[in-house]
């Protein structure tokens with residue numbers, strides 16, 4: 428199956444919340460790198476590794492929209508949003524790629 432990353436989480440709790448949200452909507456969700464959490468968090472982050480949330484490619488747009496709604500409704504806004512260089516849609520700082528067209532924003536936090 429072709430998987431797409433829809434979120435780079437800044438901690439395991441956020442990754443877990445994202446999974447709950449997506450699974451509640453009937454999506455298939457895979458968390459990666461969670462098993463490494465707690466071993467050497469600082470080392471992982473220094474190498475650009477963080478827990479990330481993946482969904483099958485055909486569910487990517489749905490997942491991104493759900494996550495956008497989730498974070499829009501949360502009070503956390505300590506990072507600035509970014510604007511997609513391709514379609515100029517505003518995106519939440521938590522998103523690894525544009526919710527609208529899928530353009531990658533960054534490879535690592």
Ligand SMILES: [Zn+2]
Nearest residue numbers: 511514525528
């Ligand atoms: Zn875009």
